[in-house]
Amino acid sequence: MKTPIISGTSFLSLSLTLALALSVATSPPAAVAEQQDIGSVSFSTSCSRSVQADFNRAVALLHHMMYVQSHELFADIARRDPDCAMAYWGIAMTALHPLWAPPPAEALARGQEALRKAREISPETAREKAYIEAASAFYQDWDKTRHRKNLEAWSAAQQQLYERFPDDVDAGALYALSLVATAPKEDKDYTHQKAAGKILERLRGKAPRHPAMYHYLIHAYDNPALAGRALEVAREYDKIAPEVPHALHMPSHIFVRQGIWPDTIDWNKRSAAAARRQPAEGKTSLHYYHALDYLLYAYLQQGRKKEAKATIAELQAAAEAQDEFASAYGIAASRARYPLENRDWRGAAALDPRVPGSFPWDKYPWTEAVVEFARGIGAARSGDSAAAVRSAGRLGELQEQTAAAGEQYWARQVKVQQLAVQAWAELSAGDQQQARALMREAADMEDSMDKHPVTPGPVLPARELLGDMLLASNKPREAVEAYRAALEVNAGRFNSLYGAARAAAEIGDNRAASKFYQELLDQAGEYGSREEIARARKFMEQQ
Template identity: 30%
Template sequence: MCAWGEAWARGPTINYPIDAKQQAALAALADRAAGLARGGPEKERRLIAALQHRYRNGGGKGAGDYAFARDMDRLARDYPQDNEIAIVAADAWMIPAAHKESRENLGRALELIGGALARKPDDTGAIHFYIHATEMDGIGGQAEGYADTLQRLAPAASHLVHMPSHTYYIVGRYEDAVRANMDATRIDAANARRLGLSDPWKLAYHSHNVQFATGAALMSGDAEAALVQSDAALDRAAASKTALSPWDQVAVGTAYFAQGRFAPDRMLARPDPGADRGYLRAMWRYARGEAYARKGDAAAVRREAALLQASAADLKDFEGYRPQAVGMVEVARLVLTGRAAMIEGKPALAAAAFRTAAQIQDAKLGRISDPPGWWYPVRRSLAAALLEAGKPDEAAAQARVTLKAWPNDPVTLAVLAQAERKLGDGNAADLHLAQARRGWRGEPKLAALASLAGA
């Protein structure tokens, strides 16, 4: 079973498949386990046989993954009180669904995890996968109660301390998501020191924790947290002599967003990341445009928008995610166009740009998790532009649509409150403004950031 454990743990996850060479090595290890288990308990032999199937055209994207899941499911039915088997079976169903970006068999995965949690509500493995499974199935809010317990159960495990932030982001608890990831990055730093690593960025999920903290801080207005995390990300990217993975580029892009939003002068002092980092250069241009927007310089915003571009060659490393990368660049250019028009007092032109950007965000980017690659709901900017154009009813409608996908977004709530006040509904406006203030942290004050030009 030690050989089984190693072979299972080195296999694919919902985030990463494994290649043919890795499969061959793990298939050999599973075969070794089978040889050692001859004459052993039936349960162990069946677990090992299931794992042997996993590494025959499996690895996260093949028929072997389904064979493994079916075998594990049969084991879960035959041993209905065994939480470990239930959790492994649920994970086995989730992996191919994640790599196909489908909801296939997620219902069964949730049933298995739900049974495990009913038997043991503080099972960390079950909670971890329940957060993932509910997020994948579009019902992430159902994990909120369990998310609140996970950090207490595993206070020294960086990834499990981070995991509640997935649920918190979905339900609009953005500052709680900041806290979880700030805690995780501190654990990463301690782990790196203990392992003798030069910095925590060598740990697999550290960049994920940094980006999540930064993205959540952008939503909650926590400038202090956003700048601490974004400074670290940008300094490391500048010092790196190697190519950045698409994932790291998206994380560094989020760091640029934070600097443009909360530290305009600091952002404008940031150097060009270089022509060999085309996606990052586009996001650098966007963040410079945001910085100029904070200063009220429409001409400079338009100048950055005109220079903001990324060719197909610039985005080749994104492979299957190239459409999303293209969408990010398109949205960035349109948002700057809208920002400039708002500064110039042309809300109708701004609304047209923001509307197109929101449509692209919905069609190409959606609610990409971990957190969303594009840092905020552009539709709230559309709502702000419509309000400035004298259309409070349309503004309120757009704000309400935004809040369905981005619940409790303080800036959207502030725009909605302004629209409701224009429409004569002072009670609703007071309630929504109070809700916005509860979710907002730090400087600048909510009223300033939610001003129509800055939404």
């Protein structure tokens, strides 16, 4: 097999990368010392029996996507048993991150060199060799423009591995994960996800405490059509891993899809607390920002302004963030969500797109775009069409940077944001017809793609923004339909429910208006403090 290469990266630098990865203190990593309950994995290897228990633990952490902790443990195993080829396989797998973003050059260097070392050792069993070759398929001639193709190559290799060893739970789990990672975002039949779910449901009968049977099943069913299938699994995940931050967060992917806000809040508060206790690389873990973004989203859907504001303060008070896409997205999306969801247009327009300044935003232009989108929408809806046009221009630049980085999915999402800002700029300037045409184009494009696994949903759904625009343009009947469509994909959104109720009332459909208002009041409960809730109560009292 051809040896994987990175253009411009010397063999010496690759060797130094791996050496650095293995040259941490000789004391056991935190993941070993704490010995929390993280589920059960039984992954046989030809490594020394003295490292087998820790190897199982490292694989469990890999399946939880606690990649830093998993890498620490695999590296510790490689130091203790230098002839353990599968420890180097594990190091490579912790750099892959199939559902997140393309790995940076240094992570690729680490992974490629680790696989070279694994092949050099040449493990004793055909099964272990097959695992190493499957991982190598991802790293073959890798660059960012080929990221999708390399994921597909990895998936094909994982399929062959699973078909060769059909009783191997981890082989099946990783193949299922690869199916989710390569699922076309425009496929609304969710073919890949259903296939992955079928594999995982079968394997869960064989390994009921295996973390992949919870984690990957939630990802497979994290869409409007299938979310109900994972509700039971979501509520059980913490029983096998009560202190793993990502395990405590993952159930909220299903809760958000079904508009179950109290559980989304409770689980993400627990996740954030666990993440605070487990920093990554000496920095605030990406899992902390990931949990806070979902926590904030849920608070906003209940109209809980006080708690949402406190969450923003908590995010801003955190120490230096781990340099990962999920950190960048969590920070940017949270900052954008708060003013946009609260209809604070001037506050949105005043956002600084690069806060905190110490974070390497140039690496993640699609996350900077989230804040620029908020600035543009805020400017247009507060009457500053010139500023909105500038934001649309900046989004165009960020879209080009995102595409150049190989992030085609996110490049399309940034295009949606640019179209939405252009639409509202046109409305602010007085051209209603052009504004509605652009906004429909944005909504149709966004509807053609599912959300990214890292996000709870769009910062403001384009279909909801279309509803707002139709309502503002004295087209309430069309607005109702736009809000209904938004709610089918983004369950229980506060502003979609409120907009639909207002639009229905304007066309004299008080029955529909009452239904939407009642749903809004039910999900806000006793906590909501937005003035829209008082208006909903007043309407209901008059019926």
